[in-house]
Amino acid sequence: MTDEANARHTEKMRKIKAARDKMMATKTEEKGLIMVHTGPGKGKSSSGFGMIMRCIAHGMPCAVVQFIKGGRDVGERAFLRERFADECRFFVSGEGFTWETQDRERDIAAAQRGWEIAKEQILDPEIQFVLLDEINIALRYDYLDIDEVVDFLLSQKPAMTHVCLTGRNAKPELIEAADLVTEMTLIKHPFRDGVKAQQGVEF
Amino acid sequence: MTDEANARHTEKMRKIKAARDKMMATKTEEKGLIMVHTGPGKGKSSSGFGMIMRCIAHGMPCAVVQFIKGGRDVGERAFLRERFADECRFFVSGEGFTWETQDRERDIAAAQRGWEIAKEQILDPEIQFVLLDEINIALRYDYLDIDEVVDFLLSQKPAMTHVCLTGRNAKPELIEAADLVTEMTLIKHPFRDGVKAQQGVEF
Numbered sequence: 385m386t387d388e389a390n391a392r393h394t395e396k397m398r399k400i401k402a403a404r405d406k407m408m409a410t411k412t413e414e415k416g417l418i419m420v421h422t423g424p425g426k427g428k429s430s431s432g433f434g435m436i437m438r439c440i441a442h443g444m445p446c447a448v449v450q451f452i453k454g455g456r457d458v459g460e461r462a463f464l465r466e467r468f469a470d471e472c473r474f475f476v477s478g479e480g481f482t483w484e485t486q487d488r489e490r491d492i493a494a495a496q497r498g499w500e501i502a503k504e505q506i507l508d509p510e511i512q513f514v515l516l517d518e519i520n521i522a523l524r525y526d527y528l529d530i531d532e533v534v535d536f537l538l539s540q541k542p543a544m545t546h547v548c549l550t551g552r553n554a555k556p557e558l559i560e561a562a563d564l565v566t567e568m569t570l571i572k573h574p575f576r577d578g579v580k581a582q583q584g585v586e587f
Numbered sequence: 588m589t590d591e592a593n594a595r596h597t598e599k600m601r602k603i604k605a606a607r608d609k610m611m612a613t614k615t616e617e618k619g620l621i622m623v624h625t626g627p628g629k630g631k632s633s634s635g636f637g638m639i640m641r642c643i644a645h646g647m648p649c650a651v652v653q654f655i656k657g658g659r660d661v662g663e664r665a666f667l668r669e670r671f672a673d674e675c676r677f678f679v680s681g682e683g684f685t686w687e688t689q690d691r692e693r694d695i696a697a698a699q700r701g702w703e704i705a706k707e708q709i710l711d712p713e714i715q716f717v718l719l720d721e722i723n724i725a726l727r728y729d730y731l732d733i734d735e736v737v738d739f740l741l742s743q744k745p746a747m748t749h750v751c752l753t754g755r756n757a758k759p760e761l762i763e764a765a766d767l768v769t770e771m772t773l774i775k776h777p778f779r780d781g782v783k784a785q786q787g788v789e790f
Contacts, residue, residue, distance in 0.1 A: 414785060425769040427624060427634035430641070434633030434663070437640050439787040441662030446787075459644030460637070513787050546788060565774035566628040572768040582617060584642040584649075584716050585749060 393556075400560045403538045416512075416545040417563040418537050422520060422554035425568030426586075432515045432548050433460050439513045440471045446513040447473040447505040451498050451522045451551075458587045473511070475501045477522075495527035506541055513546045520551025523558065534561045603763045606741045619715075619748040620766040621740050625723060625757035628771030629789075635718045635751050636663050642716045643674045649716040650676040650708040654701050654725045654754075661790045676714070678704045680725075698730035709744055716749045723754025726761065737764045 421428040439446040448464065464474050477498025498519075505514050522528045534557050541547060549558065559565050581587065624631040642649040651667065667677050680701025701722075708717050725731045737760050744750060752761065762768050784790065 417785070417788060419788070420774075421630060423772070425771075426767065427630050427637075427769050427771065430637030431630030431634035432637070433640055434630075434635070434637035435788060437636055437666065438633070438662040438790065441666030442786050444787045459641040463640065463644030546785075559774065562775060564629065564776055566630050567772040567774050568628075568630065569626070569770040569772055570768075571623075571762065571770050572765060582620070582749075583645050584647045585620060585622070585638060587641065 397560050400534060400557055404561055407538055416543055418561060419548040420554050420558055420562045420565045421550040422552060423567035423569055424552060425570040427568045428550040429517050432517055432550050436472060436515055440468055444512040445510050447511050448515045448517060449498050449502045450476045450517045451495060451519045452476060492527045495522040499528050503536060506545060506547060516549045518551040519549050520554045523555050524553045530555045530557050534558060537561060600763050603737060603760055607764055610741055619746055621764060622751040623757050623761055623765045623768045624753040625755060626770035626772055627755060628773040630771045631753040632720050635720055635753050639675060639718055643671055647715040648713050650714050651718045651720060652701050652705045653679045653720045654698060654722045655679060695730045698725040702731050706739060709748060709750060719752045721754040722752050723757045726758050727756045733758045733760045737761060740764060
């Protein structure tokens with residue numbers, strides 16, 4: 385990065401931090417969290433779905449918006465839709481076609497539709513927890529504007545609503561804005577030994 | 588560590604690796620995995636429960652053995668017991684009293700009972716996935732013998748059964764024996780800002 389780009393970056397981070405500090409200052413001990421699960425390891429989505437299970441257990445209405453690239457049917461989608469439609473709203477951005485079409489316009493349109501749904505769910509006073517699964521992928525490729533997403537989370541998210549954003553390569557702006565960031569680090573993976581993705585574990 | 592202790596450690600790791608390689612050599616592409624979720628970050632247990640949700644979704648019979656220290660009622664326990672008793676067996680080692688009694692004998696007895704249940708569930712041909720939640724705590728304090736646990740997993744676990752072991756400070760012997768190890772790293776945590784543990788997020 386050039387010096388100028390570095391300075392812009394620093395100033396941007398400072399502003400995000402100031403906005404976050406301002407928001408934090410208004411908070412008592414309980415507050416809705418902005419959570420990020422990132423890193424190359426496993427467990428980013430599955431721990432998001434583990435929290436969805438906790439919400440359902442506690443009777444906290446929740447929503448999932450999945451920003452998917454491929455069409456593989458993951459177990460939790462049908463499960464939540466069939467058995468917990470009243471407790472958890474489930475949306476898939478890009479459903480019905482794959483992001484692997486190499487059609488960038490279409491990818492962007494799908495991500496944008498997902499983000500519109502995400503905003504509605506976050507703003508809905510009935511919903512207490514929103515999982516934005518794999519949104520970091522859409523942010524990484526600039527299908528969504530990081531500034532718009534961070535600004536919305538810091539200025540418009542209802543105070544008590546939790547939002548969890550998952551996916552590799554979380555942008556630094558999002559990490560700066562977040563309350564809780566966990567990086568999943570891969571120490572050892574069976575794919576290296578030729579074992580394929582398996583039902584119940586990866587999907 | 589002394590040189591002698593170092594040499595013993597190296598030899599022990601070599602033996603574990605040889606046992607693991609022998610087991611791996613007998614495997615085709617699909618196999619039951621030994622998975623470890625460790626590290627100081629969030630998501631170790633919740634991603635384990637996310638996989639339990641996937642198993643239930645796929646109709647894969649599963650079991651949870653919780654090695655708990657405190658008595659706090661986590662949401663997933665009542666949820667799984669009340670609504671998925673047929674799909675997921677749920678056991679709590681140490682239930683009915685707390686490990687915070689400072690009574691080491693009692694703690695050891697509780698952990699041992701949990702481990703006996705764990706072995707039964709892992710050996711049960713009907714069960715396809717076993718979550719040993721927070722077992723690393725019991726191993727860390729030597730309430731359970733690490734050699735016995737690792738030896739059982741490598742030599743007696745049915746080939747297609749998945750076992751996931753969670754908790755901080757996983758012992759090196761377990762990491763050596765495992766197929767898939769993920770470390771959850773804490774990048775940022777709201778407790779630092781005085782925010783307390785909240786329903787749906789931490790429990």
